[in-house]
Amino acid sequence: MSRSRHVGKIRKRLEEIKNQSVRPTKADFSHHESVRLATDALLDGGTESYLRALNEEGEVDFLSSVEAQYIKKNAREPYYANESHTERETGPRQNDAGSLQSGTYFPISEGSEPALHHTWSTAEKPYLKEKSSATVYFQTEKNSNIRDIIRRCISKTSQVLAIMMDVFTDTEIFCDVLEAANKRGVFVYLLLDQSNIKLFSEMCDKVQIAEDHFKNISVRSVTGEVYCAKSGRKFSGQIQEKFIISDWRYVLSGSYR
Template identity: 70%
Template sequence: MSPFRHLGKIQKRLEDVKNQWVRPARADFSNHESARLATDALLDGGFEAYGRALSQEGEVDFLSSEEVQYIRAQAREPPCALDAPGGAEAGPQGLDACSLQSGTYFPVASEVSEPAPMLAWAAAEKPYLKDKSSATVYFQTDKHNNIRDLVRRCISRTSQVLVILMDEFTDVEIFCDILEAANKRGVCVCVLLDRGGVRLFQEMCDKVRVCDSHLKNVSVRSVAGVVYCAKSGRKFAGQIREKFLISDWRVVLCGSY
């Protein structure tokens, strides 16, 4: 008889769903400890350490090659890896990972607090609180409601506040619509970009010769996804893969454009 082989959560479920005679189990949404250990190993020791952790945990390779490359490229050293004032005896100034219990769920523990909202915008009148809400779905195949034209029309109708979140912003024509709203109509504009997309946005501004003086009423900020922190302190930030637009607190556009 072969010895018992430990199976990770994903590996066990894969074998269960492939076997038509096994009764389906209730969905398990608990923390995936094997995945955490393997991800920590990838951050701390590279791809070989990641493979060893998967083998020890009896787990499948759950990360794509692109995800592995991204995590390795974005990995950052813990605070203790920096030279602390006063020499090595001073110790780390940040989070002491060794003092935390082993049961701590680090992806949640590593989340940073959200930035404080702009006070002027928070105090602005929000008419949507009094209106009845509704939702409309548009499809890219609908030639009478082109998604890009819907975005541009929404920007042209904005009179107070415009918020745009994009993973990558390189559309010069929509950028012109935003500048017109901000500089000609006095609309307060906030553009949120994924941290990895800032370079492309800056490249667009340089090409069309837009400088800070043209962005007096436009706030451009970069945001990162959820931060994953290994127990060693090494960490990486995820990516923002969302797109939405908020106009005058009344209209929200969200989609794949």
């Protein structure tokens, strides 16, 4: 008697959705091992290994062409890899024996928190007990230009300003930040996406802003979640969040770059 072919979780769900006679099932949020195995295969052996893993796991192709290309382009060797590897050796390679073996292995994330310029006690933030409210602005509201709202928020900040952006290249807003830090003594924390930090550096060079102009300003580049395969090869996601925190009191969040 032949062994029945394994069917992946996504493929199984799609087949059940297409079958009108099958009753709805409870949502499954458990770890998806087939997806992990296929992602490891892509990291270790490239597209062919990825497609082969999908076939063995009976799973659908769950990555878009952009996602697959991003993973291959940003794959990094493990920290213990021999630095004398040639470019050919550090490129996509065939899976080693352990890469396509299930072992209930979960991807990891890595990172550290930056030191703060100043520590604010709860006593200095009585407004934490105030009732919160939210205001929503839409792009079609011409009288509420989001760029002007951001600039007004920065100009009103008196203690601390935290800005998280994937891309920061707006020289006028940059001037607002520099003025707040250098003229008003505001502590500023800039968190920028690692893959786009070069664009911020280019802006600084173009407007001739050097390191000694960054008084009270901490600039840190961060990455998204780090996926690590069993082989040790890994890639980092991108930071897409965009928000501003002003004086621990006001928060601006949206899609504006």
